[in-house]
Amino acid sequence: MPKVPGLFKGLGVTLNTLKRTVIDGANTVQYPHEKEAPPTRARGVIALHEGNCTSCMLCVRSCPDWCIYIEGHKEMAPPRRAGGKPRQVNKLDRFDIDYALCMYCGICVDVCPFDALFWSPEYEYSEPKIADLLHDKAKLSEWMETVPEAPALEVGAEKKGKK
Amino acid sequence: MTSTESLIDRRQLAYIASQAADARLNVELETDGMTLNIGPQHPATHGTLRIIAHLDGEQVVWAEPSCGYMHRGYEKLTEVRTYPQVTSLVNRIDWLGSFANEVPFILAAEKLMGIEAPPRAQWIRTILFELSRIANVSLFLGDLGVQLGAITPVFMAFRDREHVLNLIEATTGGRFHPNFDRIGGLKDDLPAGFIDETRAVMKTLRNFCTEIEDLLFGNEIFQSRTRGIGVIPKDIAMQYGLSGANARASGIDWDLRRDQSLPMAWDKVDWKVWTHPDGDSFARCWIRLQEVRESTRIVDQLLDNIPAGPIMAKVPRIIKVPEGEAWVSTENPLGEMGYYVVSKGDLGPFRTKIRSASFNNISIVPWILKGVYVPDIITILASLYFILGDIDR
Amino acid sequence: MIALLAADLPYWAQTLLRILGGLVAVLLPAGTIVYLFLFKMMSFMQSRLGPMEAGPYGSMQLFAEVGKWLQKEDITPARADRVIFKIAPLVVLASTFLLVAVVPFGPDAWFTNFEAGVFYLLAVSSVSVLGILMAGWSSANKYSLLGGLRAAGQLIAYELPMVLAVIGVIIQAGTMNLQGIVVAQNGGEIFGWNGLGNPYILTQFTGFIIFMIAVQAELTQTPFDMPIAESELVSGYMTEYSGFRFLTFFIAEFATAGVFSLIASVLFLGGWGVPFAWFDWKSIDDVSDWMNVVGPLIMFTKMMVLAFVIMWVRFSYPRFREDQLQRFAWKVLIPISLVNIMITAILKVAF
Numbered sequence: 068m069p070k071v072p073g074l075f076k077g078l079g080v081t082l083n084t085l086k087r088t089v090i091d092g093a094n095t096v097q098y099p100h101e102k103e104a105p106p107t108r109a110r111g112v113i114a115l116h117e118g119n120c121t122s123c124m125l126c127v128r129s130c131p132d133w134c135i136y137i138e139g140h141k142e143m144a145p146p147r148r149a150g151g152k153p154r155q156v157n158k159l160d161r162f163d164i165d166y167a168l169c170m171y172c173g174i175c176v177d178v179c180p181f182d183a184l185f186w187s188p189e190y191e192y193s194e195p196k197i198a199d200l201l202h203d204k205a206k207l208s209e210w211m212e213t214v215p216e217a218p219a220l221e222v223g224a225e226k227k228g229k230k
Numbered sequence: 231m232t233s234t235e236s237l238i239d240r241r242q243l244a245y246i247a248s249q250a251a252d253a254r255l256n257v258e259l260e261t262d263g264m265t266l267n268i269g270p271q272h273p274a275t276h277g278t279l280r281i282i283a284h285l286d287g288e289q290v291v292w293a294e295p296s297c298g299y300m301h302r303g304y305e306k307l308t309e310v311r312t313y314p315q316v317t318s319l320v321n322r323i324d325w326l327g328s329f330a331n332e333v334p335f336i337l338a339a340e341k342l343m344g345i346e347a348p349p350r351a352q353w354i355r356t357i358l359f360e361l362s363r364i365a366n367v368s369l370f371l372g373d374l375g376v377q378l379g380a381i382t383p384v385f386m387a388f389r390d391r392e393h394v395l396n397l398i399e400a401t402t403g404g405r406f407h408p409n410f411d412r413i414g415g416l417k418d419d420l421p422a423g424f425i426d427e428t429r430a431v432m433k434t435l436r437n438f439c440t441e442i443e444d445l446l447f448g449n450e451i452f453q454s455r456t457r458g459i460g461v462i463p464k465d466i467a468m469q470y471g472l473s474g475a476n477a478r479a480s481g482i483d484w485d486l487r488r489d490q491s492l493p494m495a496w497d498k499v500d501w502k503v504w505t506h507p508d509g510d511s512f513a514r515c516w517i518r519l520q521e522v523r524e525s526t527r528i529v530d531q532l533l534d535n536i537p538a539g540p541i542m543a544k545v546p547r548i549i550k551v552p553e554g555e556a557w558v559s560t561e562n563p564l565g566e567m568g569y570y571v572v573s574k575g576d577l578g579p580f581r582t583k584i585r586s587a588s589f590n591n592i593s594i595v596p597w598i599l600k601g602v603y604v605p606d607i608i609t610i611l612a613s614l615y616f617i618l619g620d621i622d623r
Numbered sequence: 624m625i626a627l628l629a630a631d632l633p634y635w636a637q638t639l640l641r642i643l644g645g646l647v648a649v650l651l652p653a654g655t656i657v658y659l660f661l662f663k664m665m666s667f668m669q670s671r672l673g674p675m676e677a678g679p680y681g682s683m684q685l686f687a688e689v690g691k692w693l694q695k696e697d698i699t700p701a702r703a704d705r706v707i708f709k710i711a712p713l714v715v716l717a718s719t720f721l722l723v724a725v726v727p728f729g730p731d732a733w734f735t736n737f738e739a740g741v742f743y744l745l746a747v748s749s750v751s752v753l754g755i756l757m758a759g760w761s762s763a764n765k766y767s768l769l770g771g772l773r774a775a776g777q778l779i780a781y782e783l784p785m786v787l788a789v790i791g792v793i794i795q796a797g798t799m800n801l802q803g804i805v806v807a808q809n810g811g812e813i814f815g816w817n818g819l820g821n822p823y824i825l826t827q828f829t830g831f832i833i834f835m836i837a838v839q840a841e842l843t844q845t846p847f848d849m850p851i852a853e854s855e856l857v858s859g860y861m862t863e864y865s866g867f868r869f870l871t872f873f874i875a876e877f878a879t880a881g882v883f884s885l886i887a888s889v890l891f892l893g894g895w896g897v898p899f900a901w902f903d904w905k906s907i908d909d910v911s912d913w914m915n916v917v918g919p920l921i922m923f924t925k926m927m928v929l930a931f932v933i934m935w936v937r938f939s940y941p942r943f944r945e946d947q948l949q950r951f952a953w954k955v956l957i958p959i960s961l962v963n964i965m966i967t968a969i970l971k972v973a974f
Contacts, residue, residue, distance in 0.1 A: 073448030074940070080445040081382055081668040081939045088667040094389050095671040106400035108421065131315040172318030172409045177417070186403060221420035223350065223538030266765050273854050288769070288945065377854045379845050379942030385669030445939065451846050452941045604769065605944045608855040 107215040109188035110171045112202075113164055114210035119183035122157045126175035126184060134168035135175060136161060162207060166192070166200040187213040244284060263291055268607065270299045277618025279592075283599065283607065290607065293599035295592050300622040308582040313339055313549055316578065318409040320569075323586060324620040325406060327366030327563040329358045329398065332411040335582075337492060338558040338571040339413050342551045346493045351415040351541040356495040357428075357532050358398065358410065359560075360525045364435060365394045366563035367518050367525075370615050371442050374515055377612035378455055383446050390438040393431040400424065413549050415542035425533050432526040439523050447519065456512035460598050460610035463509060470594040473587050474565025475521060476614060479506045479513035486561035494560075499531040511613035518615070550577060564588050564620055584623055588616035641734050648723045652881030652926060653874055657685055659927070660934040661877070668938050692873075695866035703863065704761035711761060712864065712871035714754030719878045721747040726885050727802045729895050729918030730910040740801040741793060744886060745786050748841065751879065752778040755850070758872075759860035770859025773945055774850035777840060780952040781847070785837035787960035791830040791967040792823050792890050801889050809896035810904070820898035824891040829963045831891045833956055838883045839933060840948070842876065846940040847948060880930055888925035895922045 071079075088094075096103050105111060122139030138161040143153045176184045187210045194200050202210075248265040269280035278299035284291040304323060308316045320335050321328035333355060340346060347355065372387020395405045400421055402408035410417050446452050462472070467480040477484055485503040487496040504520040506513035551573040559568025565587025574580040591614055598610055632640070662684060666673030674681030699705055725740045727733040737743070752775055759771015793799055796807035811821030824831045840847035851859040861872050888894060895918030896910075904910050943951065 073444070073450050073453075076444045077446070077449050077939045078935060080441055081935065084382075084386070084670055085664065085667045088670050088672075093667075093670055093672045094392075097672070097675060106396070106403075106421070108401070108403040108418070109399055110403040129312070129315065131311060131318055170318065171404065171407070172315075173403065173417075174314055174318060174409075177314070219422035221422050221424050221536075223536055264765060266769075268855075273857060375941060379848060379852065379854065380940055381665075381845075382669050382938050385671065389670050446941065449941060451943060454947055455941060455944060603944065603946065605849070605852070605855055 105188040105190065107188060107218045108186070109190075110173055110186050111188040111190040112166070112186075112192060112210050112213075113169075113176065113207065114185045114187045114214050115162055115204065115207035116183050116185065116211055117159060117162070117204060117208050119181045120159050120162065121181055121183075122159050122162075123180070125178045125180065129174050129178045131172060131174065132168050132170060134165040136163040136165070159204065162204040164202050164207060166202060167197050185211070185214040187211075188215065189213045244282060247284075266604070277621075279616070279618055279621065281595070281599075281607065281611070283604075285604065288604045290599050290602050290604070293596055293607070295595045297589070297592070297618075297621045300618050302619075302623065304623045305582055305584055308579050310578065312577040313413055313551065313579070316582070317411055318407065320584070321407045321409060322619060323584065323623055324366070324562065324564055324567070324588070324617050326369055326617060327362040328406055329362040329402070329408045329410065330366075330560070330562045331567065332409070333359055333494075334558045334560045334562075334567055335569045335571070336411045336413055337560070338556040338569045339549075339551055339573075339579075340493075341556040341558060342554045342571065342573050343413065343545075343549075344552075345414055345543050345545065347415045347543055348540050349495075349537045350419075350539045351543075352493055353495045353498075353532055353536045354416055354420060354541065355411065357529055357536075358401065358408070359494070360529050360532075361394055361398055361428075363563045364522055364525050364529075365391050365398070366617075367522050368394070368435065368438065370518055371439075371446070371515075371522070374612050375446050377608050378452060380446060380449075380452075383442055386438060386441060386445075390434055393434055397424070397428055397431060400427075412542070412545075413551075414545035415540070419541050420536075425536075428529060428533055432530050435526050436523060439519060439526075443519065447516065453512060455605075455609055456515060456613065457508075457510055459511045459606050460602065460613060461508070461510045462594065462598060466594070466597065467509070470597065471590045472565070472594060473590060474561065474563075475517040476514055476565065476591050478504065479517045480509035481505055481507045486559060486566055492558070492560065495532055496528070499528055501528050501531075511609050514613040514615070548577070550575060551579070559585060562587055564615065564617060565591055567620075586620045586623055588618075588620035589623075592616050592621060644734060645720055645723055648726070648728070648885075649719055649878045649882065650874070652885070652923070652930075653878035654685055655927070656877050656881050656930050656934070658682060660930060664931070664934060665938050668935075689870060692866055692870040695869075697866040697868060698863070700763050700863050702763040704763070707757050707761040708863075709868070711754050711758035712868045712875065714757060715751045716754075716871050716875040716878070718747055718749075718751035718754065719875050719882055721750065722879070722882045722886070725801055726882070726889060727805060727894060728922055729915035731912075732895075732915045732918060733802065736800070736802055739799050741789055741799045741804070741890075744801070745782070745789065748785075748883075749778065749782055751875070755860050758864070762860065762863040764863050766856045766858075767860050767862050770850045770852070770856045770862070773852075773856075774843065774860060776945070777843070777847065777850060777948060780949050781837045781840035781956075784833050784952060784956035784960050785841065787957060787964060788830040788833040788837065789890060790964050791827050791960075794964065794967050794971055795823060795827065801894075805889060805894035805896050808893040810899045812900075820893060820896070820900065822891065822893040827891065827963075827967070829959060830967075831887075833960050833963070834887060834891065835929070835932070836956065838887060839936065840952070842880050842883060842933070844880070844933060844937040846936070846942045848937075848942050849945050849948060852942065880933060881926060884926040884929035884933065885922060887929050888922060892925045892929075894925075895919065897921065 122137050124137055127135045127137050139157050139159050141155055142158040144156045146153055173186065176186055189210060244265050247263065264285045266283045266285050267280060268283060270278040280296040280299065281293055282296055283293040304319055307319055311319060316335065317332050321331045323331045368387050368391045372384035375383030398408060399405045401424060402410035462480045464481045467477050467482060483503060483505050488503055501524050504517050506517055553573055553575045555572045557568060557570045559566050567587050568585040570583035571579050572581040599607055602610065662673045662681060674684035677683040677687045699708055722744060724734045725744055727736065755774040756771050759767045759774065792804060796804045798804060798807065808822050809820040813821050813825060843850050851861065861869060864872060
């Protein structure tokens with residue numbers, strides 16, 4: 068077979084792509100009308116399970132750019148069993164994540180010892196004003212609904228005991 | 231210009247010369263050089279690199295890269311961050327192949343601690359390393375077209391690179407900045423379906439390579455633009471410390487994946503290190519094209535037999551790296567990337583020296599740009615392939 | 624159409640008609656080329672859909688773009704040569720309008736019909752060089768200057784192969800009148816066979832290829848877009864322009880692509896005509912009046928085919944370097960076209 072000059076081959080590639088786009092449709096997604104679902108592990112937004120948080124400040128300290136703000140106070144809770152001593156619990160007053168600063172590294176979710184933070188693949192929370200990117204406790208708790216189950220693992224994976 | 235003059239001197243001289251040229255312009259009709267600032271904001275530098283070029287007509291008399299517009303101080307930042315935090319910082323260095331940035335740092339820390347990741351973690355690390363190489367270099371192949379005036383290849387590159395990014399996202403959760411590597415192993419195991427999906431994607435990528443070869447590399451115009459342009463002889467490449475595909479295109483048969491033994495899985499599979507004797511721009515681009523193909527082969531073979539087992543070695547929850555110093559470098563998409571980690575037994579490193587490939591690769595720019603034409607500046611810069619984050623850190 | 628009505632209309636009405644006709648003849652192909660080829664075909668070649676939001680399938684996108692450009696501030700750089708900077712885009716656009724003046728769209732549908740049509744055409748096509756050079760020089764920008772100089776060198780170098788390629792056509796047709804060339808093609812015959820007439824793309828194929836390459840260079844489209852070269856010279860001579868003046872350059876670029884396709888279809892593809900033998904027409908006087916309506920449509924179709932080729936090449940190729948481009952013009956195109964002229968002349972005398 069004689070060698071096709073590269074110039075014509077190049078034209079052929081673009082024409083093939085043209086044909087494929089016309090027949091099979093484009094590879095792009097028309098975003099606001101149709102959406103691609105991000106994978107379950109995607110790091111979209113951090114959700115807070117408020118009940119689990121003990122305001123231990125581990126996430127605050129491990130955040131590389133200090134975008135988490137926690138304030139809390141200690142409170143006496145009624146005893147678990149009748150006749151027991153009242154327990155001391157940490158009450159969460161403020162839990163804010165500033166998504167304008169967050170770099171989505173996921174360290175806070177990793178270090179949390181009480182499973183209070185989760186990743187949600189939700190990504191549509193842009194705001195016209197940068198100050199509105201500071202999500203407070205209530206908003207972070209709302210994201211909890213969007214947290215998916217952890218995906219199944221590939222063959223040969225060892226089930227881990229913790230988390 | 232003699233080599234004894236520093237960068238500052240040259241810059242001042244260039245400024246004085248250009249001022250004098252302006253003053254003389256209306257006095258007499260003498261031909262005088264023109265200083266052209268390519269960058270810091272310029273479509274061809276994909277970032278904020280500035281090339282000061284002194285031109286005579288369209289020919290470059292001398293040129294000097296001036297970097298530092300995007301300096302983010304990572305070496306200093308590592309001194310005040312803990313090891314897990316540093317991992318998330320360093321994958322911003324070469325942002326197109328970010329997983330590859332984490333690996334040498336983690337390996338250095340593991341070397342200091344005297345532990346080794348379990349085999350399954352090593353294999354997954356290698357797979358992700360090669361995936362990030364594909365993500366990086368396939369974008370280079372498309373971008374190359376844009377630099378030379380062909381607009382279509384870059385869209386093809388983005389189209390097929392998307393699949394690789396999807397794989398990385400499905401595994402690590404981050405498209406660009408995985409932050410997946412941990413001291414002693416990996417954060418998580420592969421999600422179900424990863425192997426089959428990766429096989430399909432590798433097939434797409436090989437098609438993409440063929441397409442790019444037909445569209446760009448086979449094109450006579452492309453060849454006339456790149457062949458014989460920006461030739462780097464072997465000894466010059468050695469002297470300037472080039473690494474990666476730039477060195478291999480000059481005939482230096484040197485690949486850290488093959489030439490050093492790391493706790494990674496490259497030595498378990500069959501692949502080839504490509505070299506090219508020419509050392510010109512075409513050779514550099516061609517080597518990268520072959521590298522994408524080799525990477526798809528490596529990934530395919532690695533997928534065949536991932537060992538079962540844990541993905542995390544036994545490490546304490548709060549990691550304190552024992553005192554000592556370690557140097558680990560790997561063959562990153564852009565060339566040799568290494569970390570020299572000094573530890574004083576703290577939560578974070580005491581000092582880290584980052585050896586990034588692009589910074590050394592563009593050091594050859596003043597030498598190589600002497601006497602070329604303005605369009606060739608772009609060709610040569612594109613074929614040297616740097617990433618600004620990798621230069622300025 | 625113009626000539627049909629010209630007989631019984633006052634001068635001002637004729638002029639108005641001509642201006643309106645010229646606007647349609649320039650802007651309609653430009654708009655169609657931009658939408659069909661720049662927006663849609665390019666996107667499809669890159670596996671995407673292109674603009675989809677403005678109007679059905681993004682068909683109103685061009686108007687949105689025009690609206691956007693009109694809203695932008697008309698910036699003049701501080702050290703620019705203000706007057707020249709401001710009129711430069713208009714000079715480029717004027718060249719396009721001057722070009723369309725001699726193109727025949729039908730047996731009686733033309734703006735002007737004068738004998739040295741081809742000569743005039745080749746002359747005014749180089750007016751745009753002046754505009755580009757003015758833009759490059761007056762912008763007070765090094766990139767613009769380099770782009771302007773490159774453009775000047777390139778456009779002058781490619782003017783020559785274009786002229787030489789057309790000479791073959793002129794020899795064969797025996798006239799420089801564009802209408803005459805159309806008639807000669809459709810009424811002609813190839814070695815006694817007149818089923819297709821004699822479109823010069825068949826007998827002057829070399830000339831056609833050279834002409835199209837030269838047109839590609841005249842339009843500064845890839846692979847000859849060194850003067851614009853957005854990856855090295857940012858946008859060449861257009862770097863400093865914004866708003867309305869950039870829009871003018873933009874329209875001029877694609878309108879000229881359309882007009883050159885029209886000219887190429889007149890010179891090589893038989894223009895508005897169908898082979899006269901199909902309807903037993905002997906000369907232009909026999910041609911039916913309905914050709915004045917069908918003719919422009921035929922022209923438009925031919926123009927779209929040629930514009931498709933121009934744009935297809937544009938989206939597939941990387942660009943030449945300045946010296947390679949000059950070498951290609953002087954060492955390859957010009958010798959071939961000279962040989963082509965010689966062979967054409969010999970054959971013309973022999974048969």
